[in-house]
Amino acid sequence: MISPKGSRLTEGLLTLLNAFEETLTERLKKLMPKDKDDVLTLSWMKLAMESLCETHNDIKNLITELELPVCDWEEKWIDVYLDISVKLLDLCIAFSSELTKLNQGHLLLQCVLHNLGSTSPKQFVRARSSLDGWKQQISSKNPRVESCRPILENLMGSLNLPKVKNSAKGKVLMRAMYGVKVQTVFVCSIFAAAFTGSATNLLDLNVSDALPWALAFSALQANVNMEIRNLFSVGRVTVLKELEAVDESVKILYPMIQDGVEPAEAELFQNSVSDLGRRAEKLSQGLDVLTKAVDSFFKIVLTGRDALLCNLRVSGPVSDPMVVTNVEQQARR
Template sequence: MSRPHDGHPPAFPFGNPFRMIFPRRSHQSPKIVGLLNSFEENLAERMKKLKLKDQGSVLSLFWMRLAMELLSETYADIKVLITDLQFPVADWDEKLMDIYLDNSVKLLDICLAYSSELARINQAHLLLQCVLHILDTSRASLSQEQLLCAHSSLGDWMKQISLRNPKLENCSTILNGLIESLHLNKVKNSTKGKVLIRAMYGVKVQTTFVCSIFAATFSGSSKPLVDLHVADKFLWAEVFIDLQANVNGVVRSLASNGSPTLLKELEAVEVNVKRLYPLIGSDGNGPVEEETLQNSVLDLRKSSERLVQGLDLLSKEVEGFFQIVLTGRDALLGNLRVDNSDSYSRTENNVESRL
């Protein structure tokens, strides 16, 4: 897939891809139409909740946790929709099945990369805990050895945070693979199948958007961002286009300003670390007022506590989403008929080996 010169993944002008899904003269059951409309309306409401009220709310752990929570709700909704449609796995289009299984593995890979990054940041926090433990007293009571230890730990923290996680390297490539799967393919001549693929398209759009924001946040770059063009036939299309322009615009603005990190809580900790680092000095004898030092320590303590709390909550949401994807995938594979076709067996074996 070719990339434009600005380094961002290409947008896909789908036009109106649902001409082949819902022909004008096709008869649709009111019940099925109601199920689809309900799904799309719920999706639109979730997207509304993610719109930023101000630039300061972007890329916070709270926003990221909300985005992952709402994404999990959408996956729960698609499961309910499949049940309500009474659309058994045996009736799934083979190509749709292949895309679903392949995408599930991509999502599991992405979740593992994000969990790895959250764990890395959390691990580095142990250095700050050491510093705060040492400095939890008056400067006069500290020995030169203790000050040197605290100073060294702060330096080590800054070095660790500045490192890039190699497990995040492939996220952009994986995201591009998800984008390619957004192309809607023909399915069996089944109204239920067409409803399902339309609903799954909405799920994939939301998934791609959220994952691209996460990738940009963790990488500190706007390159992972994607700009998707969707057909105006969706009930959630207008809300999504507004949301995408809103969030992507703020992220690109922050990245262009050269922010050291795009994660709000982590940036606050980094600011306080850099403020405290010279105060204790490499020799522990800098002329610093006691009140100034204690205020800096207090600020670092507060910001680091907010960071850790946010990391823990987000980690649980990522793990929960991982389990939803894994469970859904395993349930689908478990329902495949053994004598259905060799292609399903090859797909299952390929997915298992990749996982």
């Protein structure tokens, strides 16, 4: 990927690139689930998003260390960066909207638990109504998330690197950016699959074995994607583990609430209510930390765009001034 033709890489540039790729390799290894049950837990998804934030921060630091000012960037690099970043912002907005929807569902669960604190028939009716609302909430389609597939396909198509001529620093930047893009598409495709409930959003990326992080990535992708496809193959309502746990509690409680609790079922009923409360709280906590991780990624992408746009205004390397204007309008939408 770094051609021997043209400018050669100095020892200093190779050191920077090697350090970046070694860190990426270790980061990918840390994402390997210790157990198949870890796949698509909210805690694992948080770890994946935090890992992605760290990689994007690393590429920002690398650009600084390369001392490659924007005025030396080729137009095609800038075009690729701006195009990718606006798509990442769209994905973040979609993921955030789904997390908001799930959090709204948690409010309905709180109403259920409040009403089940009494044995009044009226309270049972209210609890049943709230459960009906919760089931409808989690099964409803989110148009924003459903639109992720074409965005992901476009990002996958952008993995091919622009050719770099006569710029050793440019070659390092483009190769490092390739690693960033591969991890980004991988993580975002998993989020899209989890939130849409469809394995069609999973992407299988092929990377060159010559890359030092290729083995770690391929093993991670094969492990995670296979487990997600297995989860979908058994007809799960949702592949999010904490959400599935809540759904299991709901399935146990709903008939009791609907038909009434017999004296012999009193202990089972109370235990089931306690289980629902515990699982609902775990779901809520997981959604909160994952929402913060997605928000952090959104801010990293947005601040990176802002920094580039500020430099473009000063150095003006883009031949068409409308490019900057249009991108700024996209960033403000």
